[in-house]
Amino acid sequence: MTMTFQDFWYVVALSEQLIRKTVLARSVLDEWLVVFRDERGKPVALQDRCIHRNSRLSAGQVTRGKVQCPYHGWQYDGKGKVAYVPAEGPVKGHCPKVSRRAVSYPTKEQDGYVYVQITSENSRSPVSISPFSMPYYQAPGWETVRVINRFQNTVTNCAENFIDIPHTVSVHPGIFRSAKQQQLNMTVSRVEGSVTATYRQETNNLGWFSWFLNPQGYEISHTDRFYMPNVTSVEYNMGPTRRCFITSQSVPETKDSTLVYTDVTFNYGLWNKLASPFVRWTAQRIIHQDVAALKLQQETITKYGEQFAHTPVDAIHVFVESIRGAIANGKDPRNLPDKTVDVTFWI
Ligand code: FES
Ligand SMILES: [Fe+2]
Incomplete structure (x- = not known):
């Protein structure tokens, strides 16, 4: 099809x-x-x-x-x-x-x-795919902060950025993570037009806001997902009760302009309402740093074309690109073979 x-x-x-x-x-x-x-x-x-x-x-x-x-x-x-x-x-x-x-x-x-x-109406395709369902939106006990940002870059490079761990140390210094040369293990799989990356042994690398996200210092289980053609969702589980999803829909405006709608959805119980302005401020600050980073990338790609030199940790991007590349070629990426790789890296 x-x-x-x-x-x-x-x-x-x-x-x-x-x-x-x-x-x-x-x-x-x-x-x-x-x-x-x-x-x-x-x-x-x-x-x-x-x-x-x-x-x-x-x-x-x-x-x-x-x-x-x-x-x-x-x-x-x-x-x-x-x-x-x-x-x-x-x-x-x-x-x-x-x-x-x-x-x-x-x-x-x-x-x-x-x-x-x-x-x-006359060119409607037989493929019927519903809009992505935003996790826990307006579910009891959950709160969502919603922000909108324009990136001067493609949907592929935006989605790639939102589930890219290694850039966080240099693009978001002190806010999100600090460089500790900590070893992390990741498993990445491509199944049915989506990519899932799970991380293990991640504890306290959330920078200065770990006191809020993870005050008890639980081991964090962290999963990054990409769903065709333009959704990324980052899920943090911190202990038995606290969870947080950062879900972005990257909307292609033109070839190199992408409007990104981001939901930060969390269940911090009584903290929910109090946390919202703080979550919004932090999310916006982090995203503005990414907007600047992706603008530099797009300027260079416009001048020299896109040629990437990958390391194993970039497997996640290679999978995302294979899915978006299939659609660009008129193919259904759900027919791509399932694939899983294990990667060790340092941040
Ligand atoms: S009504 Fe004349 S251009 Fe629209
Ligand atoms: Fe980022």
């Missing part, structure tokens, strides 16, 4: 960003979108292009669930159909002279996110 990046669902907004009368301009897989809610509150995504004389609908307004072009005032309904043309006079009944419509895309709302799929 063939597969393309268009077969997947991509986040275009937080549900709470898309309130009534809001018009959002977005770019996903190089397609310009106008996003708003129809009269019933369902999210709508249309190509951000007025079919009349090609102004941008996202510069217009929404009235009663219809978006109005800023140029000559044509109005489009939730299906992309032209519902009103001011120059044609008052509308009598529902009898448009010709069927006129903008390109429209399917939307979904799940876990407080609005998703879009960049497939037109």
Whole structure:
């Protein structure tokens, strides 16, 4: 079966960003979108292009669930159909002279996110993959902090960064980990279009915020995961009760711009509410450091092309690249052979 990046669902907004009368301009897989809610509150995504004389609908307004072009005032309904043309006079009944419509895309709302799929109705593929389910989102006892950041780099290099341990020492000095030349064992496997890396013998290398994440100093079990085509999830288990997931959805805007929606979800009991501002501040600080690191990488790749020299610890990236590479070639990565490697490294 063939597969393309268009077969997947991509986040275009937080549900709470898309309130009534809001018009959002977005770019996903190089397609310009106008996003708003129809009269019933369902999210709508249309190509951000007025079919009349090609102004941008996202510069217009929404009235009663219809978006109005800023140029000559044509109005489009939730299906992309032209519902009103001011120059044609008052509308009598529902009898448009010709069927006129903008390109429209399917939307979904799940876990407080609005998703879009960049497939037109007639080219819809038989592959049906639901949006990724965000772990423990709004589950009792759990709290989620959600942040959005733009990276000047590809989805592949962003995803690779979010599950890359060796960079943490140099990119996030003192915040996240400190260099101790500690030995770590990792098992990485590629199964069914996802990659899982598990780490053992990891205790207190969480830097200055281990007092909060792991005050009892339990052995940490830590798992990094990648799910095709664009989700990474980092899971920390600290003792019997404390768990934390950092889940990122990397949305391809253009070839080298990626909008990343990150959820930090944790169950610290009574600490949950108190911890939120601190978790947000720390997450944002760490991510800004990654944004800067990935900008440097992309600048160099733009100049010299992408040629990597790998070590065994980069196995995780090689697997991620094999999955994204398969989709780029129209193939279903779930057909790639299962593979597992054990790696020892030092941080
Ligand atoms: S260009 Fe949009 S109404 Fe004319
Ligand atoms: Fe990082």
